Structure formats: C-alpha cells, structure tokens
Amino acid sequence: MAKQKFYVVWVGRKPGVYADWAACQEQINKFDDAKFKSYETRAAADLAYKEGWKKHWGSGKAAGVSAGSSFKPRSTGIETTEEIDYDSISVDVGTSGNPGPVEYKGVDTRTGEVIFSVGPIRKGTNNLGEFLAIVHGLAYLQKLGSNKTVYSDSVNALKWVKQKAVSSTLARDESTKEIWDLVDRAVQWLKTNSYPNKVAKWQTKQWGEIKADYGRK
Numbered sequence: 001m002a003k004q005k006f007y008v009v010w011v012g013r014k015p016g017v018y019a020d021w022a023a024c025q026e027q028i029n030k031f032d033d034a035k036f037k038s039y040e041t042r043a044a045a046d047l048a049y050k051e052g053w054k055k056h057w058g059s060g061k062a063a064g065v066s067a068g069s070s071f072k073p074r075s076t077g078i079e080t081t082e083e084i085d086y087d088s089i090s091v092d093v094g095t096s097g098n099p100g101p102v103e104y105k106g107v108d109t110r111t112g113e114v115i116f117s118v119g120p121i122r123k124g125t126n127n128l129g130e131f132l133a134i135v136h137g138l139a140y141l142q143k144l145g146s147n148k149t150v151y152s153d154s155v156n157a158l159k160w161v162k163q164k165a166v167s168s169t170l171a172r173d174e175s176t177k178e179i180w181d182l183v184d185r186a187v188q189w190l191k192t193n194s195y196p197n198k199v200a201k202w203q204t205k206q207w208g209e210i211k212a213d214y215g216r217k
Contacts, residue, residue: 008056
C-alpha cells in the first residue's frame with residue numbers, strides 16, 4: 001500500500017494542508033509562483049504550514065520572488081546549489097502496478113500545463129516510462145529548436161539517457177512488445193541525434209513533488 005503524503009500549499013488558490021495530490025494540484029496548477037511541498041506526516045505538514053513558506057522555501061531574497069523566477073531551496077541533509085529553472089519541461093510516469101499499464105506526460109514547469117501525454121501502454125515499468133518521457137521531451141524540444149531543460153525525478157532513467165542504453169529486467173514478450181518497441185526507438189533516437197538541452201534531476205526533497213506528478217505514490 002502506498003504511504004500517504006500530506007501537501008502544504010502556502011501560495012495557491014486556497015492555501016492549506018491537503019491529504020491527497022489531486023486536491024493540492026487544484027490549488028497550484030496554472031497558478032503563478034505557487035509554493036507547495038509534501039510531507040510524510042500530518043503533524044509535519046501542519047507545522048510547516050504554520051511556520052510559513054519563507055522558512056521552508058528559503059530566506060532573504062525569496063520573499064521577493066516573482067512568477068517564473070528561481071530561488072534557493074531550503075537546506076536539507078542533501079545539499080544542492082541548484083535552483084529551479086521554470087523555463088523548462090517536467091516529465092513523470094504513472095503506473096498501475098510495476099510492471100503494469102504505463103502512461104507518461106510532460107508539462108510546463110511554470111504553469112503545469114500538459115504539453116504531451118502518452119498511454120496507457122499495456123505493460124511496462126516506472127523506469128522505462130520515465131526514460132520514454134525524457135526522450136519524448138527532448139525530441140519535442142528539438143522540433144521546436146528549444147534549449148529548455150528537461151526535469152525528471154528518476155535517477156535510473158536519467159542514467160539511461162546519458163548512457164544511451166537501458167538496463168531493465170522486464171521480459172521481452174508479447175505483453176511487453178509495445179513498450180519495448182518504444183524504448184528501442186527512443187534509444188535509437190538518442191544514438192542518432194544531438195541536443196543542447198540540460199537533462200536534470202528534480203530535487204524532490206527540496207522542491208516538493210515534480211509538477212508532472214500523477215499523485216499515485
């Protein structure tokens with residue numbers, strides 16, 4: 001059973017603490033400069049909401065952040081000097097079982113607007129879906145002549161894109177033919193195309209759930 005998360009919305013249509021991702025999304029999608037984050041317990045979420053976004057999203061200059069700006073995430077056990085690049089695409093995968101039916105999408109990181117959506121594909125895995133989403137994003141941006149960043153929260157998929165090869169234990173049979181055909185095409189695309197785009201890890205612990213999240217965790 002998936003572990004429940006609680007979502008704090010400091011800046012959105014209706015600030016508050018929400019017990020599911022869908023309700024949180026209603027408050028932040030297409031809302032300029034929304035500020036939100038997920039927590040493992042209701043108590044932690046309630047405390048964070050009470051303390052305010054300045055403590056949890058950063059300090060100092062963060063108070064003057066405008067829509068589309070970048071700001072430093074709050075300090076955690078894993079330090080990062082990165083800032084969110086809102087002029088980017090974020091991708092994520094949704095599955096029903098792993099392996100199981102797979103779908104993926106890419107959204108505008110700033111607004112949450114869906115740019116592309118594929119699936120459900122009959123049978124696949126989270127990592128293969130993430131890999132396809134990243135490559136789809138790169139191919140989409142290449143057609144536009146755009147150098148926007150592509151964000152994913154999958155370490156394995158990011159590694160596969162860099163290596164231009166996948167390493168999955170998913171069997172190749174009739175039930176998985178659809179996703180493997182897509183993966184093989186994606187690998188071939190990577191091997192025969194170049195791109196200027198940065199492919200980056202979405203820092204979930206610092207920034208909250210990726211904008212493309214399906215809320216099925």
